Amino acid sequence: MLKKKFFKTKDECEVTFEFDSGEAEKVALVSEVNDWQPVDMTKRRKDGIFYAKVRLPNDSQYQYRYLVNDQTWVSDQNADGFIPNEFGEQNSIVNTFPSDN
Numbered sequence: 001m002l003k004k005k006f007f008k009t010k011d012e013c014e015v016t017f018e019f020d021s022g023e024a025e026k027v028a029l030v031s032e033v034n035d036w037q038p039v040d041m042t043k044r045r046k047d048g049i050f051y052a053k054v055r056l057p058n059d060s061q062y063q064y065r066y067l068v069n070d071q072t073w074v075s076d077q078n079a080d081g082f083i084p085n086e087f088g089e090q091n092s093i094v095n096t097f098p099s100d101n
Contacts (some may be wrong), residue, residue, distance in 0.1 A: 002079065003016040004087070004096070019050045019068075029054070041066075
């Protein structure tokens with residue numbers, strides 16, 4: 001799930017990426033924002049949802065996926081969109097267009 005907060009005084013958006021972990025022990029956010037390097041979603045709420053907050057420039061679009069337990073790739077079913085990747089799967093898309101929200 002994605003939650004977005006746009007700032008009136010800054011040209012950026014704070015995006016909260018949330019992943020309902022089920023039985024996962026570790027979840028990483030992997031995106032083109034940081035050259036596809038995994039960023040551990042170390043914060044875990046009491047309800048079992050992992051989350052990470054990232055500030056992104058407005059008026060942009062980024063691809064991302066979740067890496068669960070260092071082995072399973074998962075797309076965000078609540079993403080703003082999807083795009084095929086070179087592995088025959090779908091990457092999730094997050095948009096930071098203020099007019100869309």
